[in-house]
Amino acid sequence: MSELASFPAAATNAAPPRSGPRSFAPQSGFSPWNDPSQAPIVRFDNVTKQFGDFVAVKSCTLDIYEREFFALLGPSGCGKSTLLRMLAGFEQPTDGRIMVQGQDITALPPYERSDVNMMFQSYALFPHMTVERNIGFGLRQEGMPKGEIAARVEEAMAMVELKPFANRKPNQLSGGQQQRVALARAIAKKPRIMLLDEPLGALDKKLRQQAQFELMRIQESTGTTFIIVTHDQEEAMTVASRIAVMDKGNIIQVATPNDIYETPKSRYVAGFIGDVNVLEGKVSGIADGIIDIEGAVSGCHYKTRSNEPVSIGQQVWLAIRPEKVRITHDKPQSATNVVSGKVDDVGYLGSISHYHVKIGNGQRVTALRANTAMTVGPPISWEDDVWMDWPTEAGIILTS
Amino acid sequence: MQTRFSWFNVTSIVLGFAFLYIPILLLIIYSFNESRLVTVWGGWSTKWYGSLLNNEQLLTAGWVTLRVAFISATFATILGTLAAIVLTRLGAFRGRTLFSGLVFAPLVMPEVITGLSLLLLFVAIGMDRGFWTITIAHITFSMCFAAVVVQSRLLDFDKSVEEAAMDLGATPVNSFFQVTLPIIAPAVISAWLLAFTLSLDDLVIASFTTGPGATTLPMKIYSQVRLGVTPEINAVSTIMIAFVTLGVLAASYVTKRSTMKAAADAQKAQ
Numbered sequence: 001m002s003e004l005a006s007f008p009a010a011a012t013n014a015a016p017p018r019s020g021p022r023s024f025a026p027q028s029g030f031s032p033w034n035d036p037s038q039a040p041i042v043r044f045d046n047v048t049k050q051f052g053d054f055v056a057v058k059s060c061t062l063d064i065y066e067r068e069f070f071a072l073l074g075p076s077g078c079g080k081s082t083l084l085r086m087l088a089g090f091e092q093p094t095d096g097r098i099m100v101q102g103q104d105i106t107a108l109p110p111y112e113r114s115d116v117n118m119m120f121q122s123y124a125l126f127p128h129m130t131v132e133r134n135i136g137f138g139l140r141q142e143g144m145p146k147g148e149i150a151a152r153v154e155e156a157m158a159m160v161e162l163k164p165f166a167n168r169k170p171n172q173l174s175g176g177q178q179q180r181v182a183l184a185r186a187i188a189k190k191p192r193i194m195l196l197d198e199p200l201g202a203l204d205k206k207l208r209q210q211a212q213f214e215l216m217r218i219q220e221s222t223g224t225t226f227i228i229v230t231h232d233q234e235e236a237m238t239v240a241s242r243i244a245v246m247d248k249g250n251i252i253q254v255a256t257p258n259d260i261y262e263t264p265k266s267r268y269v270a271g272f273i274g275d276v277n278v279l280e281g282k283v284s285g286i287a288d289g290i291i292d293i294e295g296a297v298s299g300c301h302y303k304t305r306s307n308e309p310v311s312i313g314q315q316v317w318l319a320i321r322p323e324k325v326r327i328t329h330d331k332p333q334s335a336t337n338v339v340s341g342k343v344d345d346v347g348y349l350g351s352i353s354h355y356h357v358k359i360g361n362g363q364r365v366t367a368l369r370a371n372t373a374m375t376v377g378p379p380i381s382w383e384d385d386v387w388m389d390w391p392t393e394a395g396i397i398l399t400s
Numbered sequence: 401m402q403t404r405f406s407w408f409n410v411t412s413i414v415l416g417f418a419f420l421y422i423p424i425l426l427l428i429i430y431s432f433n434e435s436r437l438v439t440v441w442g443g444w445s446t447k448w449y450g451s452l453l454n455n456e457q458l459l460t461a462g463w464v465t466l467r468v469a470f471i472s473a474t475f476a477t478i479l480g481t482l483a484a485i486v487l488t489r490l491g492a493f494r495g496r497t498l499f500s501g502l503v504f505a506p507l508v509m510p511e512v513i514t515g516l517s518l519l520l521l522f523v524a525i526g527m528d529r530g531f532w533t534i535t536i537a538h539i540t541f542s543m544c545f546a547a548v549v550v551q552s553r554l555l556d557f558d559k560s561v562e563e564a565a566m567d568l569g570a571t572p573v574n575s576f577f578q579v580t581l582p583i584i585a586p587a588v589i590s591a592w593l594l595a596f597t598l599s600l601d602d603l604v605i606a607s608f609t610t611g612p613g614a615t616t617l618p619m620k621i622y623s624q625v626r627l628g629v630t631p632e633i634n635a636v637s638t639i640m641i642a643f644v645t646l647g648v649l650a651a652s653y654v655t656k657r658s659t660m661k662a663a664a665d666a667q668k669a670q
Contacts, residue, residue, distance in 0.1 A: 088563075088567055089566075089567075090563055090567075109566070110563070110566040110567050111566045111567070111568075111569050111570055111571050111572075111575075113567075114569065116567075117567055117568065118563075118564070118567045120560045120563070120564055121560075122558055122560050124558060124560040124561045124563065124564035125561075125564075126561060126564075126565070126579055126583075127561075127583060127662075128582045128583060137565070137568050137570075137578075138568030138569050141568055141569035141570045141574065142569060171662055185564075185568070186567075186568075189568060189569070
């Protein structure tokens, strides 16, 4: 059967979404992390994990709040999975404490952490059990009465539309169906916190996008706190209420997708999330919240609005997103935030075009332009001499 | 792919199989010999199988052998499975290399040495030699074979399946019996059949560790052959060959069926 057809487009037989916080929409006002009266549901308190000499996680402190869809994002080997596995109980922290709802659970084995359930990257389905038995496994461990188990399994299967496959074994299912069994098996336990370790990594792109919305719908309708580990920045941006960007065992920045994109804290974060142009320079003046930068490329001056505490002469980097850079044939009126160069490469993607321009010091700066009919003037092409400029609000000052 | 028929291929197959099976075939054919003389063909008959039923000594030896094989295979499988789990699941614990060396050493140890050392041990601790000493000796030498079989299955087993069981609230013991054991069951059954077969036809170790009143079938046959081969021996050997063949076929069937079933299921999912 078709994967796509079997995937529910809308929440037809699950509970209707609550009118409460829409976790994936940062502008909706769901922000318990800004509310000092809120107690976090999960707290990593100075957690360190070493494997021999290798430090997988370096004294991480992190608060995650109820009903959040929290993403741990980073390249492979950055420690994000280790952090998740410590919360599930499969790894013991070398140092530090893990709290769930104010209770120290650091020493508890996985089978005594009833608030937490995990969905595995490999799905880890029990090959000798049917879909139904797989989903009911966790409930049978609790010693729940049979009738109640059947009802809960039914409910979980309905949520992910698996009913027609109740009596199949995992190896009689497609990848997308197996992924849903894994999800249903963990959700059937009704945990307060659901851990997802690269849950959609094995799916193809189209299916993955549908599954992302599926996860968001389930997260919302059950009111569960979801913590997802992923290396796919687009996935993190799509599903998460907040993202923690990790690198080499450290948490670099924790913020909403919007803040991560618009105000990254370092060149690493800026480069990891989306495309970015980074221009080097020195601070030459600070006045009225506007910082003047003397560019490393001779004759370039940048002005940018920022509250970043910098001092005159300090080396900084200016990060500008390609879609905020305007590209023209003619020299713009303004004298600041202007660079000139030669078009090195043009990437036509249909709806938008990327222009890679070589500037003075050989660095490439990328500008992005939507291909609307409104664009005036002759088209920009290879080897054209062009000017690029951006408003003072577009640049972000980075000091590291 | 169709391989071309060539005289070289056919000759090598015929020679190879002839080398392996002519002696056994001869033994089976002569077990149906009418004649009292083993080397003289006197026409077909099943009378030696009939007279076997009246041979109290051979029957007793056969019964002892089966009991030893059954008990030792069961214990060897349990111990071998435990050893395999420790070797694959505990990671790099202190002395792991030494432990795995010790588990697998009997695989390559000359049987005479194993037998002799066990005999010395039984004498030293003053244990009366007989049925139980043979059984213990057989557990010792077949356990490593069981461990090898189970370990190979555990190695290609997704460890996160056990983690998932524990995450869903199963204690390590429950997770072993509800998840791990059913998944490795084919390997455990193969291991048992292998241990059973090994015990069934062991002569050397049994000879060292036996005592009065506990004679296994291979020992009985060996001692009788020294006085001259009787057609009854041929008959009992044929029955043993049938037993061993069935054991080996069953073991390979169990493994093969589980892999074929998995492949068929995967096909159905498409």
